[in-house]
Amino acid sequence: MDPTSLHLSERAVERIAEAAVRGVPGSICLDAKLAGLAGRSLPRAHARLNKRAGTAAIETEIAVSYPSPVAAITDAIRAAVIAQVHTLTGMEVTRVNIKVADAKAGGAVTLHEVTEHPVAIDPIPVRVRSSSQRPERVSAPAPRPVRTGGLRPKQHELLSVGFTPAEVVDTFSAPPIDVAAPHTPAPTPLRPITIEPMVNAVVSTH
DSSP: OOTTTOOOOHHHHHHHHHHHHHTSTTEEOBOGGGSOTTOOOBSEEEEEEETTTTEEEEEEEEEEEESSOHHHHHHHHHHHHHHHHHHHHOOEEEEEEEEEEEEEESOOOOHHHHHTSOOOOOOOOOOOOOSSOOOOOOOOOOOOOOOOOOOOOOOSOOOOOOOOOOOOOOOOOOOOOOOOOOOOOOOOOOOOOOOOOOOOOOOOOO
16 A cells, blocks of 8 residues: 555544444444443444554454354454455554453344354445536637837926025124132131040059
8 A cells, every 4th residue: 555645544444443343243332321421432443553554453342232152243343344444445454452341131143143244345436526517618818919108298398496595694703701710718727636645543452
C-alpha cells in the first residue's frame, strides 16, 4: 500500500472493525445506557496504524450471547476483522486482540452457525454522480481598438507673476543705561574668645 496515495484515520479503521464484529453470529451490541453505571457501548475497537508500512493493529471489546461457543466466536471475529479491514482499506492487519467484556442470556447460537458464517465481504462499487454540469466552451470577444489620446492645445497665454519689494525698515539706537554699583559695609571684626581649663580636685581619704 502506497502511504502517499490514501490517508485513513484510526477512527475510520475502528468503525470498519466494529462493523465486522457485529456481523459475526453470537456477537451482540450493548448500548452504553443499558450497560450499567459507568458502562460503555459494545463492541468497541481501538486501532493503531503504521501508515508507512500499511499495517494496522486492532484491539476490540465485545459482548456475546449466552450460551454460545465463545472461543469459536472470537476466532470468527478475528478472521472477519482481518479480512474486512484489508478488503476495504488495503491495510494488512498484523494483530487482533479480543476482550470479551460482557455476556447476556438469550439468543444462543450453535458452533455450526459460527463456523459456517462467511467472514469476508464483497463490497459493491458505488457510482458517484457529479453534481456539476458539463462546462461549455467560452469564447472571449475581440479586443476593442484603443484610442490614442493627445494633449489639448493651450487656450490662454500664461501671465508672468511679479512681486512687490519689501519696505526698508528704519534703524534705531537705544540710549545707554547706567548701572549703579551696590555699596556693602565692611564686616564687623569678631571678638576673641578665651577658654579656661577646668581642673577637678580629687581628694583621697584613708
